[in-house]
Ligand SMILES: NC(=O)C1=CN([C@@H]2O[C@H](COP(=O)(O)OP(=O)(O)OC[C@H]3O[C@@H](n4cnc5c(N)ncnc54)[C@H](O)[C@@H]3O)[C@@H](O)[C@H]2O)[C@@H](O)CC1
């Protein structure tokens with residue numbers, strides 16, 4: 114499990130460590146770890162550090178201090194290091210240490226308006242590595258225009274190394290302001306910060322390197338956000354046992370598609386079959402039923418006993434084909450329900466049984482608007498965690514928000530009550546293809562029917578969906594049919610995937 118904490122928790126752990134150590138020790142450890150990663154990048158890219166060009170972008174706080182001390186170390190290895198001070202203030206000890214090591218210092222404030230390119234274009238355009246020491250855990254989202262313009266002067270093939278966090282993101286929520294840094298590598302200190310696992314900030318971080326600076330793990334147990342790794346997935350997956358039968362393994366009922374849309378019924382039931390449900394029942398009008406039976410003869414048509422329901426993929430609640438009533442009936446039971454797409458419009462104000470909502474950004478905006486919080490899709494995309502939490506709070510359900518990084522928020526929306534928020538980013542962008550969400554719903558339904566709670570079912574399904582996507586795509590385009598065909602292989606590989 115990769116675990117991340119809030120700024121408040123990091124600061125508490127840092128204070129505890131600092132009280133036991135000589136002043137400046139943590140920053141020196143951070144700088145040493147940062148310099149080592151930059152050395153690694155330079156060695157890989159150009160065979161060594163000597164003569165390499167490194168430019169530090171230095172903000173007002175300790176994040177800039179880390180960058181300056183790392184710059185001093187890189188000077189000691191023979192790199193040419195320039196620091197560009199982007200703010201009015203600077204970490205004075207770091208600056209003195211950098212100067213003493215022979216680093217050159219420039220100030221954005223010394224350049225006349227409109228003169229950034231003339232002042233720094235050559236410097237940044239020739240840099241092998243640009244170190245983003247602008248903002249760390251003290252940062253608010255967004256960079257001012259001049260700082261953002263500086264970043265644009267870097268050569269496209271320069272390696273951008275972010276210190277602790279890519280600057281311009283919100284450390285706790287993962288929201289991203291305008292001009293935020295896009296790093297190739299982020300070197301983070303002591304513990305992952307929540308933003309690194311959250312969308313969209315996590316997608317700005319590149320590869321994340323965690324440097325041990327000697328924080329006490331006992332001070333870092335308040336996990337805010339976590340991502341399941343392969344060992345967690347293998348432990349959570351409902352592997353069958355010798356004594357199992359199909360009923361004990363879990364019967365899933367699916368209300369998907371309808372008279373108008375038939376594909377979602379075939380894909381969703383297929384994903385449930387392919388992910389190993391004990392049995393799958395499909396409930397719907399004649400035409401999709403016939404298509405499901407033709408493609409998946411093992412699916413049982415019609416109502417009957419089930420352990421969980423998947424409701425809504427490809428379903429139009431206004432179609433007058435009886436599907437809306439079937440959804441309402443299932444929502445009225447005390448069985449676990451996954452509520453997707455069209456069924457989200459039919460969700461009652463409160464449901465006590467386990468409920469997993471699986472909207473994409475547009476569907477979440479529509480749901481929040483219906484619940485009295487007018488929301489646009491763009492709002493959800495800019496601040497996914499905040500909006501998923503709002504839906505979890507308003508509905509009492511677990512909310513899985515789909516996207517390049519999938520976020521699963523426990524009921525109530527607060528990490529205090531239901532445990533950490535889980536995020537998964539396991540698959541390629543080729544997964545953004547029609548029918549992909551229907552496959553996710555089928556896999557998550559299998560897990561609900563097997564008895565997993567909605568939070569774990571959602572996160573495990575998102576991870577397996579992503580891994581199946583990676584297998585099926587192999588770098589090329591993907592369609593939902595091949596995606597679901599890859600699910601058994603993705604599940605099997607959980608047991609022998611190298612960790
Ligand atoms: N506290 C510690 O013990 C350690 C801290 N370390 C580093 O210290 C960092 C935190 O340092 P600070 O608390 O000084 O905070 P930052 O260095 O993140 O920056 C804070 C400064 O930036 C300003 N600021 C915030 N958002 C802004 C924005 N959007 N635009 C312009 N200015 C903005 C603030 O007003 C403040 O002056 C960590 O991320 C890490 O890099 C490391 O050295 C390890 C040890």
Ligand SMILES: Nc1ncnc2c1ncn2[C@@H]1O[C@H](COP(=O)(O)OP(=O)(O)O)[C@@H](O)[C@H]1O
Pocket residue numbers: 473515516517518519540541542543544545546547548549550551552553578
């Ligand atoms: N850029 C992306 N990278 C990786 N996965 C993605 C990306 N965009 C979407 N996905 C995943 O693809 C699926 C799309 O689901 P959805 O939007 O419901 O599509 P549909 O309704 O066509 O089935 C979700 O599981 C989502 O997490």
Ligand SMILES: [K+]
Pocket residue numbers: 176245246247248249275276277278279280
């Ligand atoms: K930074």
